[in-house]
Amino acid sequence: MDISSILQGGYAHPLSREWQGRRQLTKSMFMYPIFITDDPDASFVIESLPGQRRWGVNKLEEFIGPLVAKGLKSVILFGVPLNCQKDYCGTPADDPQGPVILAIRKLRELYPDLYIACDVCLCEYTDHGHCGYLHEDGTINNAPSVKRIAEVAVNYAKAGAHCVAPSDMMDGRIKAIKEGLIQAGLGNKCTLMAYSAKFASGLYGPFRDAAGSAPSFGNRKCYQLPPQAKGLARRAIQRDANEGADIIMVKPALPYLDIIADAAQLTPDHPLACYQVSGEYAMVVAGARAGVYDLRVMAFETVESMVRAGATLILTYFTPDFLEWLES
Ligand SMILES: NCc1[nH]cc(CCC(=O)O)c1CC(=O)O
Numbered sequence: 209m210d211i212s213s214i215l216q217g218g219y220a221h222p223l224s225r226e227w228q229g230r231r232q233l234t235k236s237m238f239m240y241p242i243f244i245t246d247d248p249d250a251s252f253v254i255e256s257l258p259g260q261r262r263w264g265v266n267k268l269e270e271f272i273g274p275l276v277a278k279g280l281k282s283v284i285l286f287g288v289p290l291n292c293q294k295d296y297c298g299t300p301a302d303d304p305q306g307p308v309i310l311a312i313r314k315l316r317e318l319y320p321d322l323y324i325a326c327d328v329c330l331c332e333y334t335d336h337g338h339c340g341y342l343h344e345d346g347t348i349n350n351a352p353s354v355k356r357i358a359e360v361a362v363n364y365a366k367a368g369a370h371c372v373a374p375s376d377m378m379d380g381r382i383k384a385i386k387e388g389l390i391q392a393g394l395g396n397k398c399t400l401m402a403y404s405a406k407f408a409s410g411l412y413g414p415f416r417d418a419a420g421s422a423p424s425f426g427n428r429k430c431y432q433l434p435p436q437a438k439g440l441a442r443r444a445i446q447r448d449a450n451e452g453a454d455i456i457m458v459k460p461a462l463p464y465l466d467i468i469a470d471a472a473q474l475t476p477d478h479p480l481a482c483y484q485v486s487g488e489y490a491m492v493v494a495g496a497r498a499g500v501y502d503l504r505v506m507a508f509e510t511v512e513s514m515v516r517a518g519a520t521l522i523l524t525y526f527t528p529d530f531l532e533w534l535e536s
């Protein structure tokens with residue numbers, strides 16, 4: 209089947225059907241990013257991300273169970289391999305016994321109604337910490353990167369992920385993943401959420417600390433967008449929509465509300481996600497602790513601004529808090 213023929217990947221699941229149109233702040237608009245590590249009994253505090261932990265597969269029930277009871281609808285998984293051999297091509301990313309694939313299976317079994325998205329990237333699994341393969345001179349080698357990223361995405365989908373979300377920013381990965389899903393017979397079953405406008409931001413620090421994914425040399429400026437690049441962001445959004453993305457994402461969120469608004473105008477027929485990233489979350493928490501504002505007031509103000517700009521889905525570490533706050 210041709211890429212432009214596939215619509216069902218975006219509404220195979222009841223939750224992804226809800227995301228096809230919604231403007232009011234509801235529990236189902238929140239997707240919770242969680243860190244899964246390869247020590248099955250881990251419950252390690254992440255210093256730079258207050259309230260967040262690295263979890264082992266055996267602890268998922270005690271961690272996620274109470275949240276599902278409060279109305280948690282979706283999670284996005286990030287693998288944090290600590291005991292594996294990292295290499296140039298990120299072999300551990302789709303290890304059948306690795307933390308992400310084990311967590312997908314476990315969560316599907318425990319919570320049949322929970323929507324499971326997986327971040328797809330190589331930086332957590334490569335020895336150099338970059339998001340793709342490298343040439344000998346240290347620059348990104350796009351073609352084999354895309355091939356490997358698509359392979360990982362398809363393996364997550366085969367393991368049961370409802371959604372795969374490539375965050376690497378390689379050119380052509382959306383088309384490659386969509387084609388891979390189609391070939392695997394999953395084109396109509398798995399949502400493809402594109403981190404389309406991902407900027408090279410100063411706000412990823414706590415995440416890189418949490419995931420152990422800081423590059424060992426250089427930076428990501430050749431594959432993440434320059435903060436001033438409104439034009440590139442708009443082109444990337446349109447490109448990814450044309451390549452078969454089911455959901456468009458803008459990341460980070462708060463400093464890029466204009467890009468969210470642009471995406472809402474450029475791809476009005478796609479659900480629009482934004483990622484309130486680790487540094488944004490840490491900043492809101494730090495300000496509240498310093499007495500600058502009330503945490504809840506500020507958390508609401510930030511996500512309301514994203515919804516106002518056009519977001520229909522918000523990835524945020526505040527998800528457990530919003531499940532509480534939206535109760536009353
Ligand atoms: N490709 C890895 C990835 N996926 C999500 C985030 C950031 C998430 C966050 O800061 O909360 C990053 C970090 C990066 O690109 O350096």
Ligand SMILES: [Zn+2]
Binds near residue numbers: 329
């Ligand atoms: Zn990466």
Ligand SMILES: [Zn+2]
Binds near residue numbers: 343344349
């Ligand atoms: Zn080369």
